[in-house]
Amino acid sequence: MSSTTGLSGRAVVVTGAGSGIGRAAALRFAAEGARVVLADINGEGAEAAAREISAAGGTAVTVIGDLSDQQVVDRVVATAVDAFGGIDVLVNNAGVMDRMSAAADTSDAEWERVLGINLTAPFLLSRAALPHLLASGNAAIVFTASEASLRGSAAGTAYTVAKHGIAGLTRSLAVMYRDKGVRTNAIAPGGTVTNIQVELDRDAHGPSVIMRHLGNAGRTATADEQAAAIVFLASDAASNVNGVILPVDNGWSAV
Template identity: 40%
Template sequence: MSHTQVAVVTGAASGIGRATSIKLAENGYRVVLVDFNEESGKETLQQIQSNGGVGIFVKADVSNPANVENYVKQAMDEYGRIDVLFNNAGIIQKFAPFTEVSIEEYERIMSINLKGIFLGMKYVLPIMEQQGKGAIVNTASSAGIRPEHSIAVYSASKHAVIGLTKGAAIEYAKKGIRINAVCPGGIETAIFKSVADTFANGGYVPEELSPMRMGRHGQPNEIAEVVLFLASEKASFMTGSVVAVDGSLTV
């Protein structure tokens, strides 16, 4: 693979975003790391650079159109192209009974999880179309296929990510651009651990929780490998696909 390929990763400061950024850099991509958390984002960049990788960090709120336009502009100013967009930034809903979800919480989840993905695609697709090639991977969730108890709004946001992915995939199928969704489930990240802590410390616990049938949780690197594949030419006939990487949560 040519070493000039450029990948933009949102939510690059931690968890799946960090693991995938490192994996892409190891595989010769120049990476544009995007996150709201500057300190952790720069830590990801340091890890990449200490491994001999190449990249830049751009601070952004993915729900803010001007911020998204800016990270796309920074990527183009630095590297002149965008081959891969890993549209990964997202937040989890606080587990709660449906009617106790505040309107503010609803707006926050939708603006980051859905609008953030929409904006990333909106500003990157014209560049990829001009290049005549590109790959986009959107992070949905196992909850985008089969909702979990007490996170209905989160589940709705991730169902919508799948809808955006499939709709855009159809429009760009003949333009050399592949757009797929990855659906992680039960992955050990900071978000995941904070949820477990809430349950353990006497917070609201849903009346049912899905079993981890493999007897363990997934690791961020296990998602990174799948994203790397979807971004690459090895997945050349895949577009509009919804790939569950969840240890059978959605089965």
Template identity: 40%
Template sequence: MSWTDKGVMITGAGSGIGRDTAVHLAALGARVVVSDLSEETGAGTVELIRAAGGTADFVACDVADEGSVEELLARTVELLGTLDHAVNNAGIADHPGELHELSAESWDRVVAVDLRGTFLCLRGELRAMLGAGHGTIVNIASNAGVKNAPGMAAYTSAKHGVVGLTKNAALQYARRGIRVNAVCPGTIATPGIASFPQELQDTWADMIPMGRMGTTADVAKATAYLLSEDSGFLTGVSLLVDGGLMYD
């Protein structure tokens, strides 16, 4: 398909998976709205895209805040004129630990960003797309959305919720020209992962049947596929990008 003049919004696009997805889609020809809580990192993504000849603008957003999300959607439509595609990537994780020691504050924070944030963005995107009669949305979940992430109760619960929300929305809007799918990354070599000791990173990579961690580019390409017409008969899918880890 041609991405020329297609309008895309991506949350959590200041680094990692979100940044590489924004850069990848812009390289394909899409016009991108980069959103992130951090203006500094979000602006950095915009600079990368523009330096490569792409089109991008930055809009700050706290996805857990309803008013902030509404402002993001309004500004996105103003900048793009339309919203053809959206990627709900913003997310955080709780620190591994036992459930009986998990604070309510930590639980609330993870669920607010990962699940409530996805809901608020998805709701706004659907409203924007219904008038046009078409659109595709990808929610970035996790393989923890279809299996357990040991010691991470809030993250596992929130990502299972994202997968369920994806299925629910996909069926509600399937006859209205809007497709909703999820990408479920496994262990991905993000800047956060790179901060851990190399020995631990090697152990994690060895656990994956393909013998390596995934890259942010792996996730970006899978996301672009689900947004594109090449996946035109797919909706409600939770696409695992985890090197076979789910089935090991």
């Protein structure tokens, strides 16, 4: 274990931990000696990841449910406190894609689902976890934002608005709690290999516009490359990094 991470023994909550970036992050935190709560609506995936952590000698518990439900959020926090005595790191990673719909074609259902999971749920969990993060005295929140936090040409209206909201939430928390022992940062992934499904009509206006801009996206990242950045931002190696939206995109944001 790296002597600079300071993560050994820390209590970490990772959402969306059943697959993709969240799963890779949970495994990395556990390898650094952290105790991990894996939260996901995908019970099979979360339990499999927890078993892998346990088999490697780590400590993990799971909470299964929809994080846009306040009761599930409360259960995540209660589980971390009951199992590990508090929360030192919160990784708000869980998310869904939209249909790349333009505003005029975005249904109420698409808007509410994407905003609820991608923006409201991370807010609810951050709010619920903050008393315990503040009690830690050396805590970190890391969000999974997106290239869609930085531009208007990486996704549809709902996803773009939600991820811009995550950038704003990241910066607000960073300012509000920087003198209280809580750092808040986000990664902004470019294209990454995960199991997130995108259902779209390529002939619809939104996808037809967005597809013209994706030629600059560059190499597709692995989930573990994104997870490495998450763990860095949560670690003591990033002790003076606060309020950053860190592109992990092979230079897409520089084009």
